[in-house]
Amino acid sequence: MALINDLTNDVQGIISKTWSTRKGQKVPSSDSVALAGGAVELDATFLYADLANSSKMAKELDRRIAAKILKSFLATTARLVRHHGGSIVSFDGDRILGVFTGSYKNTTAAKCALQIKYTVQEIIKPKFENQYDSVKKASFSISHGIGVDSGTVLAVRAGARGNNDLIWIGRAPNLAAKLSDFRKPPHHTYITATVYNKLDDPAKYGGKDKQNIWEPRTWTFLGDSISLYRSSWQWKP
Secondary structure: OOHHHHHHHHHHHHHHHHOOEEOOOOOOOOHOOOOOOOOEEEEEEEEEEEEOOOHHHHHHOOHHHHHHHHHHHHHHHHHHHOOOOOEOOOOOOEEEEEEOOOOOOOHHHHHHHHHHHHHHHHHHHHHHHOHHHHHHOOOOOOOEEEEEEEEEEEEEEEEOOEEEEEEOOOOHHHHHHOOOOOOOOEEEEEEEEHHHOOOOOOOOOOOOOOOOOOOEEEEEEEEEEEEEEOOOOOOOO
């Protein structure tokens, strides 16, 4: 009965608490947001990168090899996000969430996404296939998906005292995660029109003919028609 009372009090306490919201210019640290009613409103771009076929890896490969592939993906993706001034705010199994702020957040996130593709296709995949016959002969290829969206979110500290972290409330992180699931080779990178419309030319046009590297698409998300752009291009870091 005591546990039921504690759980009930947890929920009622959250419902009754008045929000204390402030605007932020950069990604807040967890301890800078009050656990009880604290929130930071932030305009940011979210990059969600997802390693594909992780279930098949676990089934077909030696667990130590599968773990090395996963570690390589997460380590290189995190390095690229940080290199471009982003912050890593979440690791979720075979996924990683990066957040970019500032005047060029959309361009840097898009560039980062294309460099992640280069890293997966030109470094991780060939190195593991050359090192392990089981990877070369597997029923799948090492691959990934990336979604990028931008917008205003609310950063809220959630959990219990001593065991809590920031969660992100808003369309951008959720839609970016959904887009990372698309994975239709050779198109590994999907961005929303919100991101595309803010891209600088170097992140929009490529090749000696300066062609548009993004293809328009539409998708329905929560009943709304969303304008998207996908790319098959990659960018050497």
